[in-house]
Amino acid sequence: MHDSLPACDQAHMARALRLARRGLFSTHPNPRVGCVIVAADGEIVGEGWHVRAGEPHAEVHALRQAGARARGATAYVTLEPCSHHGRTPPCAEALVEAGVARVVAAMQDPNPQVAGRGLQRLRAAGIAVTCGVLEAEARALNVGFVKRMEQGLPYVRVKLAMSLDGRTAMASGESQWITGPQARAAVQRLRARSSVVISGADTVLCDNARLTVRPDELEVDAEQAALAAARPPLRVLVDGQLRVPLTAAFFRAGPAMVACCEDDGRGADYQAGGHVLLPLPRGDGHVDLRLLLAELAAAGANEVLVEAGPRLAGAFAREGLVDEYRIFMAPQLLGSTARPLLDWPLAQMSEAPQLDIREIRAVGRDWQIVARPV
Amino acid sequence: MHDSLPACDQAHMARALRLARRGLFSTHPNPRVGCVIVAADGEIVGEGWHVRAGEPHAEVHALRQAGARARGATAYVTLEPCSHHGRTPPCAEALVEAGVARVVAAMQDPNPQVAGRGLQRLRAAGIAVTCGVLEAEARALNVGFVKRMEQGLPYVRVKLAMSLDGRTAMASGESQWITGPQARAAVQRLRARSSVVISGADTVLCDNARLTVRPDELEVDAEQAALAAARPPLRVLVDGQLRVPLTAAFFRAGPAMVACCEDDGRGADYQAGGHVLLPLPRGDGHVDLRLLLAELAAAGANEVLVEAGPRLAGAFAREGLVDEYRIFMAPQLLGSTARPLLDWPLAQMSEAPQLDIREIRAVGRDWQIVARPV
Numbered sequence: 001m002h003d004s005l006p007a008c009d010q011a012h013m014a015r016a017l018r019l020a021r022r023g024l025f026s027t028h029p030n031p032r033v034g035c036v037i038v039a040a041d042g043e044i045v046g047e048g049w050h051v052r053a054g055e056p057h058a059e060v061h062a063l064r065q066a067g068a069r070a071r072g073a074t075a076y077v078t079l080e081p082c083s084h085h086g087r088t089p090p091c092a093e094a095l096v097e098a099g100v101a102r103v104v105a106a107m108q109d110p111n112p113q114v115a116g117r118g119l120q121r122l123r124a125a126g127i128a129v130t131c132g133v134l135e136a137e138a139r140a141l142n143v144g145f146v147k148r149m150e151q152g153l154p155y156v157r158v159k160l161a162m163s164l165d166g167r168t169a170m171a172s173g174e175s176q177w178i179t180g181p182q183a184r185a186a187v188q189r190l191r192a193r194s195s196v197v198i199s200g201a202d203t204v205l206c207d208n209a210r211l212t213v214r215p216d217e218l219e220v221d222a223e224q225a226a227l228a229a230a231r232p233p234l235r236v237l238v239d240g241q242l243r244v245p246l247t248a249a250f251f252r253a254g255p256a257m258v259a260c261c262e263d264d265g266r267g268a269d270y271q272a273g274g275h276v277l278l279p280l281p282r283g284d285g286h287v288d289l290r291l292l293l294a295e296l297a298a299a300g301a302n303e304v305l306v307e308a309g310p311r312l313a314g315a316f317a318r319e320g321l322v323d324e325y326r327i328f329m330a331p332q333l334l335g336s337t338a339r340p341l342l343d344w345p346l347a348q349m350s351e352a353p354q355l356d357i358r359e360i361r362a363v364g365r366d367w368q369i370v371a372r373p374v
Numbered sequence: 375m376h377d378s379l380p381a382c383d384q385a386h387m388a389r390a391l392r393l394a395r396r397g398l399f400s401t402h403p404n405p406r407v408g409c410v411i412v413a414a415d416g417e418i419v420g421e422g423w424h425v426r427a428g429e430p431h432a433e434v435h436a437l438r439q440a441g442a443r444a445r446g447a448t449a450y451v452t453l454e455p456c457s458h459h460g461r462t463p464p465c466a467e468a469l470v471e472a473g474v475a476r477v478v479a480a481m482q483d484p485n486p487q488v489a490g491r492g493l494q495r496l497r498a499a500g501i502a503v504t505c506g507v508l509e510a511e512a513r514a515l516n517v518g519f520v521k522r523m524e525q526g527l528p529y530v531r532v533k534l535a536m537s538l539d540g541r542t543a544m545a546s547g548e549s550q551w552i553t554g555p556q557a558r559a560a561v562q563r564l565r566a567r568s569s570v571v572i573s574g575a576d577t578v579l580c581d582n583a584r585l586t587v588r589p590d591e592l593e594v595d596a597e598q599a600a601l602a603a604a605r606p607p608l609r610v611l612v613d614g615q616l617r618v619p620l621t622a623a624f625f626r627a628g629p630a631m632v633a634c635c636e637d638d639g640r641g642a643d644y645q646a647g648g649h650v651l652l653p654l655p656r657g658d659g660h661v662d663l664r665l666l667l668a669e670l671a672a673a674g675a676n677e678v679l680v681e682a683g684p685r686l687a688g689a690f691a692r693e694g695l696v697d698e699y700r701i702f703m704a705p706q707l708l709g710s711t712a713r714p715l716l717d718w719p720l721a722q723m724s725e726a727p728q729l730d731i732r733e734i735r736a737v738g739r740d741w742q743i744v745a746r747p748v
Contacts, residue, residue, distance in 0.1 A: 162539075163726070164715075164729060164731070164745060165540040165715040165716065166536070166537075166538070166539040166540015166541065167540065170720070170722060172721070172722075174722065174723050175723075178723075310710070314710070317707075325538075327538070329731075331728065331730060331731045331745065332726045332727060332728050333691075333715075333718065333720075333726060333727045334720060334723070334726050335714075335716075335718045335720030335725075336688070336714035336715075336716060336717050336719055337719040337720065338720065340539065340709075340710035341538075341539040341710075342539065342707065342709075342710060343710050344709045345710055345711040346544070346707075346708060346712065347544065347545070347711075348544060348546070348548065349544055349552075349708070351709075352537070352706045352708050353706060354706050355705040355706055357538070357739075357741060360736075360741060362731075362734075365730075365731075367731060369538070371538060
């Protein structure tokens, strides 16, 4: 048994989390995972991170690098090692075979196929196991994967761009570029980390929006940009009445999914263009957004970014489907006749939704607000 | 001559600025000034700050404390020492008589009665003079005094409380307590540092507002609270048509000034209650706000705080009279039918006023935004 100081455990786990974060744009539908292997003398002998689904897990990369020096070492992993045969063999077995003496995991795997069985397997093999080091940070890194495993729904971020007085556009609809280049780069990174980007017919029609990731605008290093380019998020258009023509820039930018109320017979046209039509009627002329999210989760979506106008974003909000608001606030006033942040009429203060503003930080001349419903 | 390192100059001036700040609530209409006297061996031998108008200036307090040890010392003052006989004798003379070898001033006095003559007097007496150490900080501490001296107008802050979606109240007018206790304490400190607090008839009628300083809510130490209690800001009500009855809580809370369009014959009633009626018609049924500010500056007002509803605050904004917004943002959504931040209809984005958001900081569960028009 090793006598590692908790401070050392935290430092090594922090390093493993930094490695895991390199998979931010690419591991979908898998979680981001990092691994650090530390020999008994404190030397780091192996490091690894999961790059993309179907390729080796973080532990495998790290064990390969460590080779024989893994024997008697401590392995730090940001997520409980898997115990099941998926597209790759179970990592718990690999750690046992390599002869590590101790495994420190940040958190148990919320995947019901694992759910503690990976740690059990390690303990059964006589390996010392610690779980829960930097757990909050590890959960935050995979907030979408955790929610999907626990609730069968993705983690939904709603991105909004507003003026200091809470307006998204002039009454006329005039709106583009209210935020600056750094804020737009931050939005690009939000898109790139998401499994799915959802938009609405208004946004696609009025702003000619494509909702694509443009790797050269991410403001990340070349490796990260390449990973983002290789794994673009699925673009989903909520278009109940199929108002957006297939000639729109949104459709010309690549294959997309369209959530609608009914297939009016044009399904084959969408299919011919490489798109998928998904009828999800709610019976009131609107798309069933909760069902849409459940379908997306079933297809592996961890994090969903909603980039839409006040109407669709307001619908997600009113239906209680928002986990997090990312509001980019521009330093200007659009005035009292401009469009609201969300279409959400409320009569009394007792109905006013309370939020927890987690963070406000400068992004160029704009400010990014992270808020969650409470 | 002394060989002070610039770093030492800055450290001593920073100390003098901290002393000056103790007069934040009490020096009106004078500027806040601090003074530190440092002997040749580096020992601080005297400290002082200006407490209130009519009482000794900072330099006099510091020289008294230093006594004979002021001879050959360096005096750090946050504002150029005065050269004129006001209610107290000129400080430049006092420094010469005390035999200081060097004077470091943060900034020249913007008062046209001084304007460099204090420093000239010192140089003429053979004293080494440095001016401009931590000048930006010194100007910020007396932003209102500087503006009044340079432009004949006070520095106007507009305090607003809004939800995350930029709304100040429900459509019904329901609004009180949208921000928490720490934000309210911050507003109390903004009132206490101001020469004048301006409000409007809507606010006073609907919210039953008194706009007083409540020293026990300032969340400052006992000395500061006592200074604030002894020098309350003048409360000014903009009430063009004299809609607010003299029985309102606002008038019962103490003497006030009322800016109106005309004295309808009730001037004597106001006067009997200890209030002053000031007719400032602009000819369109509204009070001339620019003229009001000029009148207040002529009476010595340095900093003015506008605490009003969207209509009056919007009028100050539309007329270009706002130097700084202090927006307290509560973590909630009031929805798309709630009242706007400012009544300021704009048709095109090209008309949208640009701001510089200087600072956003957490105040309890709320956030304070400091923004200035650019």
